[in-house]
Amino acid sequence: MNTPVIVADLIELIKRTATDLPGPIEAAVIQARKREAQGSPAWDALRVIEENITLARQKATPICQDTGTLNFFIDYPTGWSTLALSEQVRTATAEATRLSILRPNAVDGITGENSGDNLGEGQPNIYWQEWTKPYLRVRLLLKGGGCENMGRQYALPDARLQAKRDLAGVRRVLLDAVHQAQGQGCAPGVLGVCIGGDRSQGYVEAKRQLLRPLHDANADPALAALEDRVLREANSLGIGPMGFGGKTTLLGVKIGALHRLPASYFVTVSYMCWAYRKHELMWHAEGVVEYA
Amino acid sequence: MRELTLPISEADIRALHAGEIVSLSGVVVTARDMAHKYLVEHFIHREPASDERALYEEIRALLRNGGIYHCGPVMKRHGETWQMVAGGPTTSSREEEYADSIIEHFGVRVIIGKGGMGGRTKSACLKHGAVYLHAVGGAAALIAQSVKEVTGVWKLEFGMPEAMWQLRISGLRLVVTIDAHGRNWHEEIANASEQVLQSLLAELGG
Numbered sequence A: 001m002n003t004p005v006i007v008a009d010l011i012e013l014i015k016r017t018a019t020d021l022p023g024p025i026e027a028a029v030i031q032a033r034k035r036e037a038q039g040s041p042a043w044d045a046l047r048v049i050e051e052n053i054t055l056a057r058q059k060a061t062p063i064c065q066d067t068g069t070l071n072f073f074i075d076y077p078t079g080w081s082t083l084a085l086s087e088q089v090r091t092a093t094a095e096a097t098r099l100s101i102l103r104p105n106a107v108d109g110i111t112g113e114n115s116g117d118n119l120g121e122g123q124p125n126i127y128w129q130e131w132t133k134p135y136l137r138v139r140l141l142l143k144g145g146g147c148e149n150m151g152r153q154y155a156l157p158d159a160r161l162q163a164k165r166d167l168a169g170v171r172r173v174l175l176d177a178v179h180q181a182q183g184q185g186c187a188p189g190v191l192g193v194c195i196g197g198d199r200s201q202g203y204v205e206a207k208r209q210l211l212r213p214l215h216d217a218n219a220d221p222a223l224a225a226l227e228d229r230v231l232r233e234a235n236s237l238g239i240g241p242m243g244f245g246g247k248t249t250l251l252g253v254k255i256g257a258l259h260r261l262p263a264s265y266f267v268t269v270s271y272m273c274w275a276y277r278k279h280e281l282m283w284h285a286e287g288v289v290e291y292a
Numbered sequence B: 001m002r003e004l005t006l007p008i009s010e011a012d013i014r015a016l017h018a019g020e021i022v023s024l025s026g027v028v029v030t031a032r033d034m035a036h037k038y039l040v041e042h043f044i045h046r047e048p049a050s051d052e053r054a055l056y057e058e059i060r061a062l063l064r065n066g067g068i069y070h071c072g073p074v075m076k077r078h079g080e081t082w083q084m085v086a087g088g089p090t091t092s093s094r095e096e097e098y099a100d101s102i103i104e105h106f107g108v109r110v111i112i113g114k115g116g117m118g119g120r121t122k123s124a125c126l127k128h129g130a131v132y133l134h135a136v137g138g139a140a141a142l143i144a145q146s147v148k149e150v151t152g153v154w155k156l157e158f159g160m161p162e163a164m165w166q167l168r169i170s171g172l173r174l175v176v177t178i179d180a181h182g183r184n185w186h187e188e189i190a191n192a193s194e195q196v197l198q199s200l201l202a203e204l205g206g
């Protein structure tokens, strides 16, 4: 079959993602503010964030000026051409940049020269998966540099943290990751975590965990319990929004696991800032497109 | 909330304390890695070259008792003028190696950014009478609204995020996190959270 042309829908997806923060994340920010002492720097920071979310949505301007790496997770029906689709993703990305929905954000790895249109080696970033459903699903996660820089990978056992190769060890390194990040990843943040895999798989799976709904429950009861515990304990560290001090340092923890080699036990953390921008589209047919 | 206006006097800066929320107005200049490197290498480490003298004088006039904003904005051109579309702060620690000499040389009183800065900046703030003001990271749309006018741009050839944009802001809400008395709020929070972390980790086996 011929791969349909969906450039306009992709531009719409990019625009929604950059300007419209998902409702559950906004609600979590509001909840967080209610826990802080009124008039404190933490309370004020959360209020600024709330006002910013509303304003960006109203004016359809970027929530954060760092519109980040464009991470596309694309599930495509059998028969679609990934070559044709990736060309369309590139076209949509360049056009969204021209429209000032995205900041020109791709610089040459060596010279630092800005390509001007967000295209370049490895940019935008696409993860492909063929699936058996009859429609196309494109999930977009915009992830800025400030929080990406707070990502970390631990190889267990970790002597410094006395972290062994078990879930108790995972807890120890996750708390360390939150402490190391302080407010620098624009806290309150969300941790995407992968236990296992090799080094590169770990980072991809950690990002994939960030695609989960903020309030879903992990299907694995042991991981669900660990997510709750790390969230609670991280919020007792007192780092707070922007590292101003306060009760909310994290809004969520999402942990997944991959098989690993017997010799390796990686715990990989992807830190996502409060500007947790993700949306998806489901393309059924020309004009039949759902956004979520 | 205390109202501050740039240019600002040393006495007004010394009156501020870590943890205070302020509202800032006046003209600030954006600078990221390339601009910092440029200022230091072209104007501080050597005499300004003759063809850059005029630019140097312009920059110096604006920075004296003025503010630097760590920001790489999204801008939109309307004919001859520019409008800020989004412009929250960027991570300040990358400028740690430059900030002290820029504070000293240019007489900068206010540095705006996110994530805080280190010991060299703290000492320069104490010695020369400057403060670090923390903006809310990511609050790009709201901050863009506090930018009333883009009064000019230097070094546009560095690219949109790295250029030095001159912004007239009004009522930008910020938190003092490094004051001119030797306090660094971020260090204090980091130390306190380290204590909690150690007590959580003391539960061996978890």
Ligand code: SF4
Pocket: A064, A065, A066, A067, A068, A143, A144, A145, A146, A147, A148, A184, A185, A186, A273, A274, A275, B088, B089, B090, B137, B138, B139
């Ligand atoms: S960490 Fe997130 S909110 Fe902060 S500047 Fe980067 S993208 Fe924006």
